[in-house]
Amino acid sequence: MIDNNQEELNAIREGVRALCGDFPAEYWRKVDEEKGFPEAFVKAMTEAGWLSAMIPEEFGGSGLGLAEASVILEEVNACGGNSGTIHGQMYNMFTLLRNGSEEQKRYYLPKLASGELRLQSMGVTEPTTGTDTTKIKTTAVRKGDKYVVNGQKVWISRVQHSDLMILLARTTPLAEVTKKVDGMSIFLVDLREAIGNGLTVQPIANLVNHETNELFFDNLEIPASSLIGEEGKGFRYILDGLNAERTLIAAECIGDGRWFIEKSSQYARDRVVFGRPIGQNQGVQFPIAEAHIEIEAADLMRWRACAEYDSGRNAGAAANMAKYLAAKASWEAANACLQTHGGFGFANEYDVERKFRETRLYQVAPISTNLILSYVAEHLLELPRSF
Numbered sequence: 031m032i033d034n035n036q037e038e039l040n041a042i043r044e045g046v047r048a049l050c051g052d053f054p055a056e057y058w059r060k061v062d063e064e065k066g067f068p069e070a071f072v073k074a075m076t077e078a079g080w081l082s083a084m085i086p087e088e089f090g091g092s093g094l095g096l097a098e099a100s101v102i103l104e105e106v107n108a109c110g111g112n113s114g115t116i117h118g119q120m121y122n123m124f125t126l127l128r129n130g131s132e133e134q135k136r137y138y139l140p141k142l143a144s145g146e147l148r149l150q151s152m153g154v155t156e157p158t159t160g161t162d163t164t165k166i167k168t169t170a171v172r173k174g175d176k177y178v179v180n181g182q183k184v185w186i187s188r189v190q191h192s193d194l195m196i197l198l199a200r201t202t203p204l205a206e207v208t209k210k211v212d213g214m215s216i217f218l219v220d221l222r223e224a225i226g227n228g229l230t231v232q233p234i235a236n237l238v239n240h241e242t243n244e245l246f247f248d249n250l251e252i253p254a255s256s257l258i259g260e261e262g263k264g265f266r267y268i269l270d271g272l273n274a275e276r277t278l279i280a281a282e283c284i285g286d287g288r289w290f291i292e293k294s295s296q297y298a299r300d301r302v303v304f305g306r307p308i309g310q311n312q313g314v315q316f317p318i319a320e321a322h323i324e325i326e327a328a329d330l331m332r333w334r335a336c337a338e339y340d341s342g343r344n345a346g347a348a349a350n351m352a353k354y355l356a357a358k359a360s361w362e363a364a365n366a367c368l369q370t371h372g373g374f375g376f377a378n379e380y381d382v383e384r385k386f387r388e389t390r391l392y393q394v395a396p397i398s399t400n401l402i403l404s405y406v407a408e409h410l411l412e413l414p415r416s417f
Contacts, residue, residue: 042101049078050109055381058111062239062384067191068115073145075106081119082143084127089135090143096274097336100281107285110381112388114240117282118150118188121275122196125152125216129259129267134218138194150192151221153183153245154268161401162417163198163265164210168247170199170217172261176251177201177217179228183245185395189231190241195219198268201261216264217256224250238387273345275396276353277335283356284332286389287325290363293382294318294370314370321363328355347410354402357392364389 053071061068075081080102085091092098099120106113119142126138126149141147159165168181179199189195195218202213225231228250231243259267295318298309308314335348364386368375375382393399407413 039098039101042098043105045078046080046102046105047109049074049080050106050111053111055110059378059381059384063378065239067241068112069191071111072116072191075116076145076148079143081116081145084120084123085139085143086127089139091139095336095340096277097333097340100278100332100336103278104281104285104288107282108288109285110289110385112239113282113285114238114388114391115188116150117275117278118152118192119148121271121278122149122152124274125196125258125267125271126218128270129216130218131258134255134258138218147193148191149194149196149218150188151186151195152271153186153195153197153219155185156182157184157244161397163268164214165204166198166200166214168197168199169203170197170201170215170252172201172254175254177254177256179217179247179250179252181247183247185234185242186245187240187242189221189225189243189245190233193220193222195221196258196268196271198264201264207262211265213262214264214268215261216258216267217252218258219252219256224252227251238391240388240391269346272396273335273339273349276349277332277339277345279392279396280328280332280335280349280352280356283353283360283389283392284325284329286385287321287328287356287360287363289385290360290367290382290389291318291322291325293380294321294363294367297374298370308370317362317366318370321359321366324355324359324362328352328359331355347406350397350402350405353392353397354399357389357399360389361393 079092082091083094083102084099087093103113103117126135138147142149154163156166156168168183170177170179197217197219198214200213201215204210207213228248230246234242234244236242298314299307301308331348331352335345335352338345338348367382368386371380371382374380404416408415
């Protein structure tokens with residue numbers, strides 16, 4: 031746990047809440063019903079400077095850390111919104127910030143800070159490899175001053191609402207590297223030029239209103255200057271961004287959990303059955319109280335992960351555990367909230383069923399709970415590798 035500047039964090043919370051007040055439940059309900067994208071919300075968050083929070087001041091941002099960024103996303107969800115529509119720009123930024131060249135940062139970061147460009151998408155996962163990232167089959171072959179990309183990606187979110195995408199591809203075949211984590215590189219792909227010119231995007235209809243896609247690369251040519259960092263070191267660069275991603279997802283789940291707890295507590299106080307508020311019954315009280323305890327515990331691990339990341343330490347273990355605890359706690363809070371509301375929990379107008387679907391995603395993505403358990407078993411408990 032870290033001793034954050036509470037005054038600064040509270041100011042961030044108040045600022046985000048004020049903006050979210052312009053996007054009430056009716057707004058999010060309509061976006062969900064239409065399977066749309068909250069363009070107005072994303073635009074407002076960009077113009078208010080919240081999406082450029084972690085960009086250094088010299089490039090037009092606020093120069094804040096992961097801790098502050100996590101509060102921004104937490105508050106969006108705690109206010110009933112869906113920060114899954116904006117979080118990509120937060121964690122994808124780290125890959126560029128920590129590994130990009132000075133030229134890349136000076137060109138892209140001011141444009142990202144102003145909202146002229148969006149970096150909301152990351153292409154890593156593939157249909158046949160899943161989380162076995164070292165086995166990816168998408169290749170990028172150097173030909174003169176270009177790389178030619180061929181392959182396929184799946185579950186790649188916000189492609190249709192982003193200008194740029196972080197892409198992981200093999201630049202050296204797996205059979206030719208000493209370590210399987212070598213030979214992969216990351217690129218900053220300009221989607222405006224790529225789509226229709228070697229990149230095909232196929233939307234995937236899904237349970238949650240979460241814009242995600244399957245990508246097909248067919249001799250896509252990208253400039254050699256698209257390479258971020260050193261060729262062949264991309265897997266290590268990506269891990270840095272993934273630790274930030276998992277910590278931010280944990281914060282989002284904590285925000286969800288707090289929304290569910292407040293929603294169910296209010297309903298339990300107001301709903302009268304058999305002449306008494308249902309919240310007077312321990313069978314209703316206890317699941318809500320348990321959810322609150324678990325959210326508070328997960329929050330402590332979130333701050334530990336933020337502290338380690340912002341200080342430059344390896345935050346892998348803390349980030350994974352924070353994501354595991356927060357996703358589990360938010361799902362339990364969602365179940366308690368739906369059960370408290372009874373039949374009304376299934377009615378769209380109460381927003382419980384929408385948030386219920388949204389928070390369920392994080393048991394699976396961006397890394398499943400089983401993979402986190404495997405990580406902890408192997409890396410922290412020194413048990414034999416299971417895969």
